[in-house]
Amino acid sequence: MYAIVSFKGSQYKVAKDKVLRVPYLAKLEIGSEVEMNDIFMIRKDDEILVGKPSIEGVKVTAEVVAHKRDKKIIVFK
Numbered sequence: 001m002y003a004i005v006s007f008k009g010s011q012y013k014v015a016k017d018k019v020l021r022v023p024y025l026a027k028l029e030i031g032s033e034v035e036m037n038d039i040f041m042i043r044k045d046d047e048i049l050v051g052k053p054s055i056e057g058v059k060v061t062a063e064v065v066a067h068k069r070d071k072k073i074i075v076f077k
Contacts, residue, residue, distance in 0.1 A: 001045070005060055006038035014060055021068075028064050036060040 002015040008023045014036070028034065039058050042049045049055055 002043055003039055003060055004041040005036045006040065006054075007036050011040070014062070019065065020062070024067065025064060030064050030066060032064050034062045034064060036062065 002013055005012055005014055010022070012020055012022070014020065025034065037054075037059050039055045039060060040051050040053065042055065042058065
């Protein structure tokens with residue numbers, strides 16, 4: 001089972017026990033839950049639900065595991 005969701009302006013394929021890297025969630029502490037309400041598609045076994053544009057009444061919850069930074073990028077002009 002997996003779903004395609006929109007979160008912070010990007011689309012992600014989410015599944016149970018999958019770790020995602022999303023933009024910084026400043027006001028959330030580690031261990032708190034996040035709800036993703038814009039769900040475009042859900043696949044469960046052989047059944048596929050597609051929203052127009054999103055599926056109503058369905059949500060995906062995720063847990064904040066860590067806050068990390070990417071590598072520093074040096075830009076020359």
